Amino acid sequence: MTVSSPKPQSPFYEKLLGNVDKQLLHFRDTRDSFILDKMNEMYLKYFINNVVDKPWKDHLFLLMLFYREKNSNVRYIYRIVATINRRLSHLFEYYHLTEMEEFDTETHLYQYFKGSIFKEDSDSMRSLFLKEYTTCSYTTRKWVATKILKEQQEYFQQFIFPMPSYNASDFSFTKSAKEQAQRTRKSETDVIVPLLSEIRSEGNFRLEKLERLRNAYLKACERVKLQNVVLPLDFTYDEPERVGERYYFRLWDKPSFVLNHQDQFKTSIKAAINRTGVYSDENNHYFVEFIKAEKLDEDEEAEGLWFIELFENGVVGQWTQNASDDEIKQKRELLNSWGYGEENSNRNTKPFFSTHKGILTPSTFVSIHKDKVDGVLLDVEPLYVAGTFGLLILDICTTTGARLNELLQINNSNECIRTVKVDNKLRFSFNVIPKGRDEVEAFYISEQTMKLIQRVGLMLRTHYATEKIPSVLYRGNRKQLFPKPKPYFFQYHSKALENFAIATSLRFLLHGLRFDTQEGKPVVVKTHLLRHAFATEAVQRQKIPVDIVAKFLHQRDLKITGYYSEPTPSQISQSMSDLHDIISDYIDLDEAVLRAPEELEKELEEYKEKVGVFNNVIGGTCVTNHVCPIKMACLGCQAKIPDPEKKHELLEVIELSRDMEKRYSALGLTIDVKKAKVMRKHARNELKEIELIENYREEQNYEPSIHFNK
Structure with missing residues (x-):
């Protein structure tokens, strides 16, 4: 005791x-x-x-x-x-x-x-x-x-x-509240589903933009240290041709900032000159001032960095501290207009406060003195950390439908990350305990997702200056299942991330992408919304049976999967239009009946020689380890990962579909003509996603030329 x-x-x-x-x-x-x-x-x-x-x-x-x-x-x-x-x-x-x-x-x-x-x-x-x-x-x-x-x-x-x-x-309000919540979720899902690939690609583009900012910042810091440059140091760099913008920055450290703004400081000047106390070398750190962005070739206003408005409006971190009532009201209304709070609500939501040290929120010095400059003061590393976590979250949620608690379990161990070699190619999965289970189950992921996990691992090793990711205690739900420290990927400053840090990182990465429901209400992308979108995309657009999607989502209750994957208002409208077009065609009622487990087992035996995890298919790789969800019709299947190296196969499919359409049309086979058109549509959609993958891969290798000016 x-x-x-x-x-x-x-x-x-x-x-x-x-x-x-x-x-x-x-x-x-x-x-x-x-x-x-x-x-x-x-x-x-x-x-x-x-x-x-x-x-x-x-x-x-x-x-x-x-x-x-x-x-x-x-x-x-x-x-x-x-x-x-x-x-x-x-x-x-x-x-x-x-x-x-x-x-x-x-x-x-x-x-x-x-x-x-x-x-x-x-x-x-x-x-x-x-x-x-x-x-x-x-x-x-x-x-x-x-x-x-x-x-x-x-x-x-x-x-x-x-x-x-x-x-x-x-009380009747309980049922009413539940029904309203479901309607809201489905209305939000309606907006997100058609844009999943574009959202994922924009996330990749944005992280690459942060990577370029970070590299430029680190090179500026290195120049100051090696050449004994007196701060501040101005520097610029150009974004890739797709962006076509030039960014202007100024590098500061704490003493130089005080000495160049002496009229706004009283008691700190002597300490800054002598570099003592909070201005000593061990307590010093670099930060940047974003000056402006300009277009290179067009007479237009530059878009700049998507997150600058968050700092300009002072809504990052605990923004209510030291703010007047009028300032709080103004910022609250702004956040509500972006969809981060309830309209006409007096609740002060803090969507960009991670509650985790080193993630998004700037240092105390930058936060206190941000109003002393005309530009925007930024701590670069917290931005990069939030963006890196945000992209991994986005990628996993949109390609596996994983829950937030399952994300937090991913760790750098042989028990969790597993790699197998199939047809001389490495294939990957992470193995975690789904909700309501006590044993690990596999979530199959693409090479792209694995690269993002490795990217987070590199960021953590750099942060800790160690060869291995350190082990920390799990801090998510169901802690009793994870009593021992593990090298979790979602950790920073020696603490595992919690739900709010995950949500903040995702919000930060996607801020400014405007999504509105049919009623005109803004939609904020959340992990659970992406899970709904993944299920809806799989069932309604890709026509994968509910029982198979339940396996993807690691759900036992098919009723819940059915709710997750219910058609959205837009899909219902489109389906009615399609039905009117083919009203004379047949409907296979057998396909509409949910299959019993015995039937699934029978189909598994029938297909197990033909399908399996990581099989090569047209335009990509199959990652389902269950019965083929759409009976080998791989084009447009949610269980397939598009592969840029197989782009030529999709181009051949498009040419083939045109030939099929002509032949079937001449024979009067109207249904087969429609199938050929659908085939071409799916192939084009996958080509579009591959094009986006190629674009952000290209930008990964882009190294801007950095120019320094005193």
């Missing part, structure tokens, strides 16, 4: 003392350590600023004790505390309540959930609050009864939120 101090050592202890019940404040875990000392400043600051004067302060503090002992995600604790505090504040104000003893779940809460008050609140808001409130009440009650000494239980029970007698099934 560890010897603990007589009082908590948390820097927040003094602010909480006298505001929170003393027994709660001094509560210790089984090792006799104060739980307060293990709490995170994120939710403690919120609690101090927003809760300590509320009647339910001790109830929420008990809740924080429970979730901290459960080792829950920091942002999850923050969200739970903020949600309950916000809703109770509204209810107490509406009913003029001043004490928790006055609060009646059967009256006050019930009227809210019934919709009698706060009618402007959506069904999803009511549904979420009911779920979170009842979960918190139940789990804290169970924790007190099982984890706290019996002599303390009665005292602590007074701080448990009262449990209502009703549940979600008693």
Whole structure:
């Protein structure tokens, strides 16, 4: 047993003392350590600023004790505390309540959930609050009864939120909220599905753009070190012909920035001159100022770097800190217009705050002094790290449909990354534990995906200055399955990434790609949305049976796969149009019936000699290890990875389809004429994707000439 101090050592202890019940404040875990000392400043600051004067302060503090002992995600604790505090504040104000003893779940809460008050609140808001409130009440009650000494239980029970007698099934909003969420998801999927290859390609182009910026930045830093150049140092470089732009930058370090902006500094000048304290060599670092972008050959305005507007508008990181009410309102409205928050909402969403050191968010120095220049101050490495993670996330989600939790498991071990040689070519898979399982299963990936994994590995080895990726503790869901540290690819600064860092990296990479639903609402690409899009593409556009797609997605419940892959509004409209065109054609009802497992096994026996993982097919490589999903009609199949080296095969297919169309037309075989046209359409689509692959491969080898100016 560890010897603990007589009082908590948390820097927040003094602010909480006298505001929170003393027994709660001094509560210790089984090792006799104060739980307060293990709490995170994120939710403690919120609690101090927003809760300590509320009647339910001790109830929420008990809740924080429970979730901290459960080792829950920091942002999850923050969200739970903020949600309950916000809703109770509204209810107490509406009913003029001043004490928790006055609060009646059967009256006050019930009227809210019934919709009698706060009618402007959506069904999803009511549904979420009911779920979170009842979960918190139940789990804290169970924790007190099982984890706290019996002599303390009665005292602590007074701080448990009262449990209502009703549940979600008693209200219509639960079903309504679920249906609305499904409609929203399908509407968003409708936008994304036709653009999957273009989105993936744009992600590749953007990472290459970041790579060129990083290389130019590193060369500028090297020039300063080797030639003893006095900063600032201006440099420019040209983007490839496809972009046709020139970028202008200025390299700074902390002392040079202070000395060149002395009128805006007071106490730091002497330290900057002598390079002491925070301006010493060991505490110094380089950063850049983006000056401008200009077109090389056209009289047009340059697009520049896609992420510059995020920094220009000051919405990266914890943008609400030190901001006035007017600034917060303006930035919130801007983020909402981009789709990162709810329209007309007062909630301050932080879509570009990774909560992970070194990912996207700039250093404290750059953040504090960003307004002292006319250009835009940038820390280059956090941008590159976010972009590199973002592209790997995008690639895996759009080619395998993997879940976020499955991404986080990918690690640099023989048990996870497996390579086999088929027909003298290396083929790859990663092996992780899917949701609801206890054993690893294989996710087959392309050579392109493997290169991106290796790219992340190189970035991590460079970051750590080691030959191998270090092992860290897993921090995603289902932690109990992964108790030992592993060399996870999704890690940085000695910590495994969590969900929010994944979402932030993906948002950053794709920011500015405007996607709007048919109702005109902006769509933000998320990992789960890409999973829906992958399933919808496979079933609705590529006609792969639902039971096979369930294997791709590692899902056991075919109903869920069916929901994921339901046709989108646009697909329904297009299908009706196609149906009108071929109304006299036949429909094979047998193909529409979901096959039983016995039938699948029979088909597997029938096809196992003909198909298999990594077989060569027209225009690419087959990566399914199940029954051929479309009976060997490989053109347009979601289970195939297009291969630029097989481009000539697709060109031959196009010529062949033209010849077939002429022959069938002459014979009056209208259905076969349509099949020939579809064949040509699929081949052209795959050629387009191959062209995009060729373009970003070409840009990978582009090395811009960098020009330096004093």
